[in-house]
Amino acid sequence: MIKNNTLEVIKKHNLKLTKTLGQNFLNDDNVVKDIVNSAGIGNDTLVVEIGPGIGSMTKEMALMAAGVAAVEIDRHLIPALKDNLSELSNIDIINRDIMKVDIEAIITEHKRKYNAAAVKVVANLPYYITTPIIMKFLEEVKGVDGMVFMVQREVAQRMVSKPGTKDYGALSVAVQFYSEPKIIFDVPPHCFIPQPEVHSTVIRLDILSQPPVSVNKDLYFKLVKASFGQRRKTLVNALSNAGIFNKSKEQIKGILQDMGLEENIRGEVLSVEKFGELANAFEQGNTL
Numbered sequence: 063m064i065k066n067n068t069l070e071v072i073k074k075h076n077l078k079l080t081k082t083l084g085q086n087f088l089n090d091d092n093v094v095k096d097i098v099n100s101a102g103i104g105n106d107t108l109v110v111e112i113g114p115g116i117g118s119m120t121k122e123m124a125l126m127a128a129g130v131a132a133v134e135i136d137r138h139l140i141p142a143l144k145d146n147l148s149e150l151s152n153i154d155i156i157n158r159d160i161m162k163v164d165i166e167a168i169i170t171e172h173k174r175k176y177n178a179a180a181v182k183v184v185a186n187l188p189y190y191i192t193t194p195i196i197m198k199f200l201e202e203v204k205g206v207d208g209m210v211f212m213v214q215r216e217v218a219q220r221m222v223s224k225p226g227t228k229d230y231g232a233l234s235v236a237v238q239f240y241s242e243p244k245i246i247f248d249v250p251p252h253c254f255i256p257q258p259e260v261h262s263t264v265i266r267l268d269i270l271s272q273p274p275v276s277v278n279k280d281l282y283f284k285l286v287k288a289s290f291g292q293r294r295k296t297l298v299n300a301l302s303n304a305g306i307f308n309k310s311k312e313q314i315k316g317i318l319q320d321m322g323l324e325e326n327i328r329g330e331v332l333s334v335e336k337f338g339e340l341a342n343a344f345e346q347g348n349t350l
């Protein structure tokens with residue numbers, strides 16, 4: 063295991079950490095090791111890391127992987143990152159915004175470069191942009207075998223929540239549509255420099271070979287969004303108020319009845335599969 067000294071690196075390079083970029087760097091080698099070990103990295107794996115910071119996880123992963131492609135938005139960190147990783151030759155630093163890069167192109171290029179067979183995405187995510195990054199990887203990026211993310215504890219809880227619980231929402235459905243999420247462990251604030259105000263959780267998303275339901279995805283996620291958009295309303299009201307489904311209240315009631323659901327049911331009790339049934343019933347009526 064590599065020994066990191068986050069404070070020393072910050073001082074050596076006189077780094078000013080930027081709060082708005084979510085720069086809370088890990089300062090605990092055991093946490094680094096446990097995150098990296100939970101990702102199942104082998105010597106045939108390409109790791110895509112989002113936000114390497116000063117490279118504490120990057121180093122550890124490079125020792126186990128075929129190669130690491132690390133995408134870091136902050137150009138001020140790049141000299142420190144390069145210096146800190148100078149002893150390792152299988153790391154490529156890409157100074158870009160992860161939301162603006164062509165991730166599939168990065169995967170293809172680096173898989174070839176490192177002759178890698180598997181692709182893992184690993185990140186201590188910047189909290190200001192956690193959900194958009196996770197959704198981008200789930201919805202748009204093909205060819206990833208697994209993802210391990212450190213996120214705010216409440217976000218991890220939402221991702222694994224089951225129907226009918228208070229944390230269950232559009233994020234739970236979206237994550238469970240594409241993957242099997244598993245909470246790995248919690249990380250307290252004192253493991254970071256500077257310490258964040260929130261607790262963190264490491265979560266692994268094992269990507270499903272196909273979604274648990276076969277649906278028109280566009281319609282499916284419109285229904286999910288509308289159902290949770292008005293959480294306190296009944297499903298019938300939330301869907302008819304959304305005004306985008308071209309179905310009368312009576313027709314929606316009829317669909318729910320055919321599905322064996324109570325008329326006054328709320329969206330938050332529908333499972334990923336039940337939303338699938340709903341989407342297919344709506345589509346049969348060619349509603350969009």
Ligand code: SAM
Nearest residue numbers: 086087088113114115134135136159160186188
């Ligand atoms: N991986 C390092 C660690 O664990 O110590 C740093 C993690 S820190 C929570 C998040 C990192 O993501 C920062 O280095 C930040 O500059 C970077 N970052 C923030 N927004 C980004 C974006 N849109 N694209 C790429 N990197 C980003």
